[in-house]
Amino acid sequence: MRAVAAFLLVLCYLAVTHAWRCSEGPRLSNARQVDAGSGEVVAINSDGYVYFLVGSSWCKMSTNTFNHASIGPAGLWATSISGNRVYKYIAGNFVISSGLSMRQVDAGGDGQVVGVTSSSSAYCLRSDYASSYKGSGSLSWSNLSRVLKYISCGKYGCWGTDTSNRIFFTQTLSPTTCGNSRWSQISGSAAMVEVGTDGSVFVVNRLGHLYERLGICSLYPSGRNWRKVSMRTPLRHVSFDLGNLWVVTTSGLLMKCTHRHYESKERLHTRSMIQEEQQPAGQEGLQQPKKVTHKHRDNMRAVAAFLLVLCYLAVTHAWRCSEGPRLYNARQIDAGQGKVVAINSYGNVHFLIGSSWYRMSSLRFNHVSIGPAGLWATSTSGNKVYKYIAGNFVVSSGLSMRQVDAGGDGQVVGVTSSSRAYCLRSDYASSYKGSGSLSWSNLSRVLKYISCGKYGCWGTDTSNRIYFTQTLSPTTCGNSRWSQISGSAAMVEVGTDGSVFVVNKSGQLFQRLGISSRSRSGTSWRAVSMCMPVRHVAYDLGNLWVVTTSGLLMKCTH
Structure with a gap:
């Protein structure tokens, strides 16, 4: 029945997402959160286990349980269910850090790591601290003087949502110093916001509706307006990287969506070449x-x-x-x-x-x-x-x-x-x-x-x-x-x-x-x-x- 339900849900997505073409992503039972960066994808299920995507399968990375995981130019970081402790992935294992505890972290900026505490205070870890941390010593976080419950950074700046679901943006967060001058409130309401490395921004509001920020560029780093991405089932979490929009529904289904803008003939030709090379005669692809x-x-x-x-x-x-x-x-x-x-x-x-x-x-x-x-x-x-x-x-x-x-x-x-x-x-x-x-x-x-x-x-x-x-x-x-x-x-x-x-x-x-x-x-x-x-x-x-x-x-x- 789950397979039938998933199939019908895929058809539903294809019918309503217009420019976005969605299909069920690599199967991860009861997905709760997903993050993608630098071409790599990680996800957490309802049990709190972190998985790494290889081919069409998910590889369990640790027996530790986590609230949130983020992968990007700063590496792979996660926050634990127990105590909101901050972990960094080093040499095959998640290594616990000392210092502040975080409810959510983001490694998708320009080398820095940002996060929010359980009391909704936003902090930043300088890029040199983030890249050089080996698992010993205390992490030195810089207070961003902003009340936020979720934060995410990309090419043109950082976005956040506060406890009242208001949306904020700053383009002045320095990865080397974590200094920033001001945050501007952006129209709209969101429970979470995710920023792609290329600057793309997506938000999910408290009703589970998905919106994409339009008009983002170097001249207009905060964009111009929001466009709804229609989905007929409420969403819990999203992530975007290199043309792929990853969607987690409140029911735990993981979807992978691509925009028609990226579905060029050249892309399709490339994909065909890869499939042929991955499954030579007499061999099976990695399932x-x-x-x-x-x-x-x-x-x-x-x-x-x-x-x-x-x-x-x-x-x-x-x-x-x-x-x-x-x-x-x-x-x-x-x-x-x-x-x-x-x-x-x-x-x-x-x-x-x-x-x-x-x-x-x-x-x-x-x-x-x-x-x-x-x-x-x-x-x-x-x-x-x-x-x-x-x-x-x-x-x-x-x-x-x-x-x-x-x-x-x-x-x-x-x-x-x-x-x-x-x-x-x-x-x-x-x-x-x-x-x-x-x-x-x-x-x-x-x-x-x-x-x-x-x-x-x-x-x-x-x-x-x-x-x-x-x-x-x-x-x-x-x-x-x-x-x-x-x-x-x-x-x-x-x-x-x-x-x-x-x-x-x-x-x-x-x-x-x-x-x-x-x-x-x-x-x-x-x-x-x-x-x-x-x-x-x-x-x-x-x-x-x-x-x-x-x-x-x-x-x-x-």
Whole structure:
């Protein structure tokens, strides 16, 4: 009966939403809240469990229970049912913070996190605090001097609703200082408001009616007027990201809606290509992603891993290493904003949840990167560039890339098979929905690997020489010059906080010392001793992820 009811409800939605085309979203029983940002989608059910969307299935992320979850450029944050405690998702787990308790949080702004307390006081967490928080110490929230029960931020500013359901807007909230001059009341009434990264605004009033704000642009950041999006059943929650409107009804049904504006022929063609690639002859597409287990592997591997762990513990000095969550034949890894992705020898991308890896697609990739710009990857077939959108990797048109990096300040950088370095502007990267051609800017530098962070971008060329630039603009991709840095490296990885690690052609690992705002390129290299040659590394929020040439994955902390 539920399937029949859902089908009839879908028909109802299609009949009444006019420009919006809706269908039942990936099935999540008794959905209560949903949030989407940077192409990724999370949801909470009536039991308070947080789920992450992979393909058409939801992966449970924790046994903790939460009131609200938000994902965006600031990472993944949530507030607990018990005590309204604030959590950040770090290295596969939700980590509790100390400091203020929040009833609701939003990570969709320009790197800052905003939230409201149970007493309806609005607060802001500066972007540098949000990005660097590793799970220790107290979060320093700034009071926004505004009574709000819900708050959400996007491209053109922040919106909120107060206890009387009045709507407020400010375009002056600074992500770096959390300073703001004033809030303006906007006509209308709303119980909640959600802002997309592109600035789109949707509200749900106390009757469960949905409205979209029209006329929003840089000249009119608060828009002009409201337009009702007709639904014949009351709504509880909405979220919007990259052309997808996610709707949760009061009955717990999750809907996914797209606007006819985004349903171009090119988008449909792209979707068809993806479906064909995801289900090659003789294989099924990912319907039920499951954690990767290896209980049938030879026991000798476990013994070898244990001995290798002891070896690592003996030689890494300041770094304490242990075998990471088991991923058989790991080949490449990347970490950003607390999230971790990895590729195995078959080219399958996996996402870390808890201590298990979940395969994200049947497509095969050379390289994957996750960060403020979202989740991007390059395919083994043709080096095509993909972006992860609403549970699936969506192929782009334009240049092909051998390697990409999403860890900078919103831009995406990459290198072609001919070792030419390019940059995708932050506005192009954040707004790309899967249609149209990506417009890459040539960086006029021969590089085989490139990575960006807080203080600039690093790269290695075909002769293993190391280069650095601190002047790559995320908004224009303009850069003045690259400086050669002493040393030799086959690859270089930069953490969001500016930490730099390189691996040379012999598989030796080095860390760059002395990096700061005054000395952006650092001062010297220090070897990080490993008793096995290293193939790839990534660093994020205090965790150093190491892949050995034998395919073993290590997790190290300082």
